[in-house]
Structures are given as C-alpha cells and as structure tokens.
Amino acid sequence: MTSSTIEAPRSPRPVARKRRVNWEKWGWLYMRGSGVLLIVLIAAHLFTNLIAGQGGVKAIDFAFVGGKWSNPFWKVWDTLLLWLALIHGSNGMRTIVNDYVSNPKVRKTMLIALLASSVVLLLLGTLVIYTFDPCPAGSLPSDLPSFCPAQ
C-alpha cells in the first residue's frame, strides 16, 4: 500500500481556536484570591455580628447596623466584603451560565443581565454604606428610630 492510497483524515482540524486577550486566567486567580480574603472577612463579620455582641441573631436590627456604620473601620470592611463577594459570586454565576446555557443568544442575554445587575448592586451598595445616616436631619420625629436625638 503506497501512501497515496491512505485517505485524508476523516474530519479536518477543528476551526482554529481564537487567540484573543484571555481573561480566564485572571478570573481563575481572582476566585482564589478573593476566596482567601473572604474567609477572613466573612469569619470576622459573622463573629462580630452573632457571637461577640451577646444577643445573637436577635440583636441585629437597624440600630445595630447604624452603630456599626458609624465606625469607618466597618464601612471599609463591609465595602470590601461587598465588592469581593459580589464580583466573586457573579463571576461564579458566569461560569455556571457558560456551563449550562448552550444557546448563544440566551447565554449572551443572561451574561449581560448578570453584569448589569452586579454593577447596579455594587454601586447601590457602596452608595448606601457611605451615605447611610440613621437620623437624617429634617425628618418627622415619628419616622425616626428610637435612639435618634430628635426622637
């Protein structure tokens, strides 16, 4: 048998994979980096909220959050928690969407919705942390919580 009788491979090489900027490596690194930081951030968050403050989960109310956010330390802490966890969670959801959604149009729609909702939540959350005022001036005393001086 000469080589000319050997047929060409049944199927050609698959379409060449695109060589573009590759974010997957950075996404992978981010999931691990943020994961390690989240262990510390979440553990301390749970400890101060549930264990250190005696009252347990029942003690967490508007006043408790107001008290925590009067301290710049917890503002920064909660901002880090918000950004790291939300980006971590939405990047994880992106992975899952890529896993399960095979229809390209549905996939694109879901990824855009995911991105849009994450951006809105990040901005809104950050805005709340830094503009939070439990006793806004000029409010009706009946609208204010009991611990405000105007009450």
Add this chain to the structure above:
Amino acid sequence: MSTVLEERPAAADAIQKFTATMMIRRFDPDVDTEPRWQEFSVEMLPTDRVLDALHQIKWEQDGSLTFRRSCAHGVCGSDAMRINGRNRLACKTLMKDLDISKPVYVEAIKGLPLEKDLVVDMEPFFASYREVQPFLQSSSKPEKERLQSAEQRARFDDTTKCILCAACTSSCPVFWTDGQYFGPAAIVNAHRFIFDSRDEASEVRLDILNDKEGVWRCRTTFNCTEACPRGIQVTQAIAEVKAAVLRGRP
C-alpha cells in the same frame, strides 16, 4: 508435594460458574432514534472480565453487539466504557469485583458522539490531543542520544503512562457540557512534554493551554483521576500545568 496433585480435582470443583445479568445500552443508528437498554444473561467464571461477558454475548447470543477492543490486556486503550456508572476498561474489570446480585450496566462513554452500541466517535478527543503538540520538539539534530537524569525523567513519569482511552475526558462534567474544552487527556499529554527537559516547546504548549477552553475550565472535580485505568494522578497533572502557565515556564 504429591498430596497437592491428589487435591487438584477438588480445587477445580471449587471454581464456581455463576450467572450474571448484563444490561447493555444498545443503539443502532439505522433503526433506533433513541438508545435502549437490552438485557442479557451470561455464564461467568470468577476470573472473567466484563470484556469476556461482552464477547460471550457477541459470539453466542447476538452478533450485532458492537464495541471496540484490541489488546484485551489494558494496553491499547480501546475499550473504555461506562460500567455501573463508572468509566473503566472492560478488559480490566473483573466480574467478581462488581455486584453480581444486580444487573451490570454497560454503556458507551459520555460526551462523545454515539455511533453504535458501545462505540463513540473519538475524533473530537483526538483533535484536542493533536492540538497540544504531543511530540518531542528540539532544535538539535538527533545525531546522538539526548541525555536526561533520573530526576528529570521522574518529573513527568506519571503522565507517560497514558494510553489515550478517553476514560478521563469522558468522565469530566465540564467536557460533557462544553465539548470545546481540551479535556484532561490532552492536558495530561501536554504535561508529558511540558516537563520533559529535552523538549524546547513548553512555552508554546503552555500558551495553547492558557486558552478560554484550556486549563482554566478545569474545576478540580477529580472524576478524571478516579476514572484513569492507569492510575495517573490526572487532576494533579492539570494543577501542575496551571501553576506552570502562571509561572510562564515549566
């Protein structure tokens, strides 16, 4: 020693034949629209393997049963199949090691196009394999041996054992949903050359695997390591390639 001879007939009697039920997932593209399960009864010896059960069915009961096998001794990698929900080589799985009180379920490996009965189209699997350039690349002419120390050889020893059976790749849930993913076997075979001190194209392969469909798709499920009939630490090999991509060198 003479007593041994006298005892021999009794020992032979002790080898009990048993009947096992085989449930085979059949698919004939000319007739079936969907695969269907078919039941067979086989007479087995404890030393028989799943491959022997398939042979008995094909040779004595239903000649249309289609499956691949070549060496029948765990060397060629052609008879990977899903046996009782786990990817194994039919020629390396003893019937007595399975639960014979229940039917033994045998089906084709998943994630590759089913062609007939237990035969799948392996081409997508080999296409990924070819893409990682699984051959030695060196600029020097092969005029004499390329020397390597025992330690340098040991660095990639585990991944030299691959027989390209596809048990790992077809057990990977990421590959099931995303056929574009290179898959564990291609990464194992890239690892084989990336960490070979004689090879000069490691960076090229690391770049190929630093792809959207490359090593980052791996989610450390360990299915591949569990499936590998050669006992290769597949997940570890993938992790080593990930670390090498991050370093930018082996």
